[in-house]
Amino acid sequence: MIEFKNIAKSYHNLNVLKDLNFTIEDHQLTVIIGPSGCGKSTSLKLINRMIQPTKGEILIDGKNILKMNPQVLRRSIGYVIQQVGLFPHLTVEKNIGVVPRLLKWDKAKIKQRTEQMLKLINLDYDQYAHKFPHQLSGGEAQRVGVARALAGDPPLLLMDEPFAAVDPITRQKLQNQFMRIQKELKKTILFITHDIDEAIKLADKIIILNKGQIVQYDTPEKILKKPINKFVHDFIGSDRALKRLSRLTVEEYIGETKGIRTQDITATPLEQIENDFSWLIDHEDKLCGWFNKMEARENNDVNMGIYQSNPEEIAVKMDMTLRDAFSYMLEQGFQTIAVVDDKGKLLGEISLQLIEKIIFLGNKNAAKK
Ligand SMILES: Nc1ncnc2c1ncn2[C@@H]1O[C@H](COP(=O)(O)OP(=O)(O)OP(=O)(O)O)[C@@H](O)[C@H]1O
Ligand SMILES: [Mg+2]
Structure with a gap:
């Protein structure tokens, strides 16, 4: 002291x-x-x-x-x-x-x-x-x-x-x-x-x-x-x-998400793909892009919904803050941002909805992980 x-x-x-x-x-x-x-x-x-x-x-x-x-x-x-x-x-x-x-x-x-x-x-x-x-x-x-x-x-x-x-x-x-x-x-x-x-x-x-x-x-x-x-x-x-x-870390608020493999998307009929938006992962569960079902549907071509991307650009890490996560979302125009480990493996996601809740209600009322 x-x-x-x-x-x-x-x-x-x-x-x-x-x-x-x-x-x-x-x-x-x-x-x-x-x-x-x-x-x-x-x-x-x-x-x-x-x-x-x-x-x-x-x-x-x-x-x-x-x-x-x-x-x-x-x-x-x-x-x-x-x-x-x-x-x-x-x-x-x-x-x-x-x-x-x-x-x-x-x-x-x-x-x-x-x-x-x-x-x-x-x-x-x-x-x-x-x-x-x-x-x-x-x-x-x-x-x-x-x-x-x-x-x-x-x-x-x-x-x-x-x-x-x-x-x-x-x-x-x-x-x-x-x-x-x-x-x-x-x-x-x-x-x-x-x-x-x-x-x-x-x-x-x-x-x-x-x-x-x-x-x-x-x-x-x-x-x-x-x-x-x-x-x-x-x-x-x-x-x-x-x-x-910036007081709140990604680790405290990370939500669950399931990645989907590119070959599974191309092998599955479009209507059987559950979510409108999914994170794409490779054979090692590493984040490699995202899939937008609407775009695939509009173009009548699955491949048109597949976006390959570097994890650095579309994901945050556990020790980053929710403020970092929010600015990534704004930059990318995403409603969610993926969370990866140091090797790029998909761990979960942070949603814009959660951030809104925290901003408007205060973090006490927002669901922590
Ligand atoms: N050895 C000194 N002799 C005379 N004045 C001094 C001396 N050391 C510091 N001061 C004065 O004391 C005041 C406070 O200095 P200090 O270094 O603590 O500021 P600071 O808050 O750390 O500023 P900064 O953010 O610019 O680093 C300043 O006005 C400075 O000019
Ligand atoms: Mg000083």
């Missing part, structure tokens, strides 16, 4: 933080969000004592951090700084091993840990361990930054805009991967972002900061439902119902 008690921070006559009081719960991901310059990074830097408060105290598990040895404190905190900050002269492997080396782990254990961390962030050891930071893409560097922060297995992670420097698609992948990691590791995380969608998607709790003060500290659901004032309301933006969809 982290407690900020009457924390103030000033530089000369600039009051960056003003009497800040809050508590961060263990094993939760708390997001700090607010306009540029409102004091987000300053709050994080105070926790690992890169800077000192002008007033007040910070307690971690009841202990005043100002009374702790700063080196010992920092080794118990994973820190992902704004702009990644990998050491440029160290390889990926050496970067990840920084804290384990400070903790004096033996060589074999550090190597094993590095391998484990690279696996966690989906980077191949042989391909990446010996690269230097300038040989990585922005997204890869950010992932290595996250791996480095996790390497010493700290209970607490401070992450300052860890996914800011990448394109939206890579960012979405990093977020999904990160959520999967957090589900497993259950760290206490303080995460800064500028991006309200990212905050809503990832956070257990959100702190909205403005001019060095907390405006609202609540769950994403409550903030979306009841923004405390106009500042929060405007900050969240207009599409609150859509934003709620």
Whole structure:
């Protein structure tokens, strides 16, 4: 548990933080969000004592951090700084091993840990361990930054805009991967972002900061439902119902569906094919397109209803959000979107009807799987 008690921070006559009081719960991901310059990074830097408060105290598990040895404190905190900050002269492997080396782990254990961390962030050891930071893409560097922060297995992670420097698609992948990691590791995380969608998607709790003060500290659901004032309301933006969809994963709401094989369609009389719309699967149950019965009927030719397609374009994965599923549907003009595993095997589907229910009735009334 982290407690900020009457924390103030000033530089000369600039009051960056003003009497800040809050508590961060263990094993939760708390997001700090607010306009540029409102004091987000300053709050994080105070926790690992890169800077000192002008007033007040910070307690971690009841202990005043100002009374702790700063080196010992920092080794118990994973820190992902704004702009990644990998050491440029160290390889990926050496970067990840920084804290384990400070903790004096033996060589074999550090190597094993590095391998484990690279696996966690989906980077191949042989391909990446010996690269230097300038040989990585922005997204890869950010992932290595996250791996480095996790390497010493700290209970607490401070992450300052860890996914800011990448394109939206890579960012979405990093977020999904990160959520999967957090589900497993259950760290206490303080995460800064500028991006309200990212905050809503990832956070257990959100702190909205403005001019060095907390405006609202609540769950994403409550903030979306009841923004405390106009500042929060405007900050969240207009599409609150859509934003709620990014809190819900495909895995939670996946519905059943039966795929149909192309050879079964061509071998079956049209009127005996049950549904107007079916997903096509190959001999390994992998999604390979869809079948539209109406079009086959109109053209009096089964083949005219068969559409071959790449699963990447017509399917989502379990760890994606309902918001992702909804935008796929809009893009494709489909009433349902298929769900596949990493190999492309059809697992189920998400329907537009379900999404409508959630948007209009709230997720409590929509049938979870
Ligand atoms: N060392 C410093 N000396 C003087 N002013 C500083 C110093 N560090 C930060 N500030 C000021 O404190 C304010 C808060 O900075 P901080 O880095 O916490 O903002 P932030 O909320 O993280 O912003 P961003 O979203 O742009 O990263 C800013 O106005 C900044 O100019
Ligand atoms: Mg900052």
